[in-house]
Amino acid sequence: MKEAARVVSQPAAPEDARPDFPVPHPPLAPALVWLMAATCGLVVANIYYNQPLLAEIGRTFQLSESKVSLIATITQVGYTIGLLFVVPLGDKRERKSLILVLLLAAAVCLAAAAFAPSFAVLAVASLCIGIFSAVPQLLVPMAASLASNEERGRVVGKVMSGLLIGILVSRTISGYVGAHFGWRTMFWVGAAIMVVLTGILARMLPRNQPQFAGSYGSLLRSLGTLTRDLPVLRRSALVGACMFGGFSVFWTTLVFFLESDAYGYGSDIAGLFGLIGASGAFAASAAGKSADTKGADYGLNFGILLFLGAYVLLAFGGYYLVGLVIAVVILDVGQQMTHVSNQARIFTLIPEARSRLNTVYMTTAFMGASVGSFTGAWAWTHFHWPGVCSVGVAFGVAAYLINRFYAR
Known part of the structure; x- marks a missing residue:
């Protein structure tokens, strides 16, 4: 692995990078870690507000379930675009300024979604919401760069806890607001949150200057080099x-x-399942500690097995409320353990390229998420719940096989 790191870093060193001297950092204050975690949760929520609201949006624009589901897919596609073309800038531009610009842009896009007079306008706004909500994937590498080697897994785990809680609780809040005040209100609330958060971070987030000094083109080309090597x-x-x-x-x-x-539940009850799943988000911190002590592979293997077990339970027990609730918690714990373990593993590869490493990882992950949203909607339309569970199991089995046999 050290040889691979040298292969990646050597070609760019003369013209693309500043001298690679250790940069001393003050101790990473717990308050700053929690601020980053809260920011991740509030921003990533932008991507998931629409999921409990899909049925409501479909009724507004008189769309079928399969067509309105495209809003979730389009938003995730936008997030993937942001990961690929915006997040790499975290290795080149001062991160605080970049984050503040993205937050204000996200606020504008959320307001456009709230105002959307047609499905086409909502789709474009949703794409842009995804692009400008890539802030968490700038903050996670930033936290990793500020943490010591001994605490990096725990710090990443805590920041990821905020992100994952945001993913899940956003559905709860969105479902409730949508059921009682209409789906447009949720997007207005999201826009206001982004404006307030921009003010807080402008005052409290430290400046963080990365090391890469090359062009934007060379920055993007290095993504291929990292992936290849x-x-x-x-x-x-x-x-x-x-x-x-x-x-x-x-x-x-x-x-x-x-x-x-x-x-026969409404969107508000559907949103409550996000709150149930959030109870498993605290597994992210445990996964980070596990990566520090037992290695990333332990958390990966255990998380994948939990994920598969959850889908088996959903297939046979999902028609009973108790079984559905238990399966949601297990599914989220499994997902979070694998995600944090994966990030803890890749952040040890090349420290000066953490934003780009995260770009490769998260871009690929959210391409998978987009495929999952599309295939899930297709499975529901044609095969209903058994089809959904079968597709979920297929994704979990593929994860296990890749982790077990690929590039060993």
């Missing part, structure tokens, strides 16, 4: 794609399952 990065990215894909299969279709004859 680091098999561990490729394996982590593919596992992440499968896990995020299976995760999206469930959460994209849950609202349709709960509103079906099996339960």
